[in-house]
Amino acid sequence: MKKDFATCYEIERKIFNSRQGTLSIIEYYADSIAYTGLIERGRIFKFLHCLNSKYDPIRVQILGKEKLPSLFEIFFIIQSEETR
Numbered sequence: 001m002k003k004d005f006a007t008c009y010e011i012e013r014k015i016f017n018s019r020q021g022t023l024s025i026i027e028y029y030a031d032s033i034a035y036t037g038l039i040e041r042g043r044i045f046k047f048l049h050c051l052n053s054k055y056d057p058i059r060v061q062i063l064g065k066e067k068l069p070s071l072f073e074i075f076f077i078i079q080s081e082e083t084r
Contacts, residue, residue, distance in 0.1 A: 011038050044071050051078065 015035045020028040048059050058081055062074055069077070 008039075008042055011035060011042070015039075040071065041068065044068060044074060047071060047074065055081065 015032075018028075018031060018035070023031065048062065051059060055078060058078060062069065062077065
């Protein structure tokens with residue numbers, strides 16, 4: 001778990017300290033979007049990792065998708081399964 005925190009901290013630090021510098025606006029924007037995607041994926045993986053084992057089949061199904069759904073979409077997938 002500590003490694004997860006260290007990785008998240010490092011990503012957040014890079015985002016906080018990022019500056020355009022010698023990058024073009026397009027390059028700087030692309031970097032910003034990439035960092036945002038990393039943070040979102042981290043939140044998704046943390047959420048899925050901490051689910052109870054009864055959700056293992058859904059977790060496998062979600063992780064097997066060609067495109068990873070958003071955390072919001074995953075929440076609703078899990079919630080709909082819970083209410084069955």
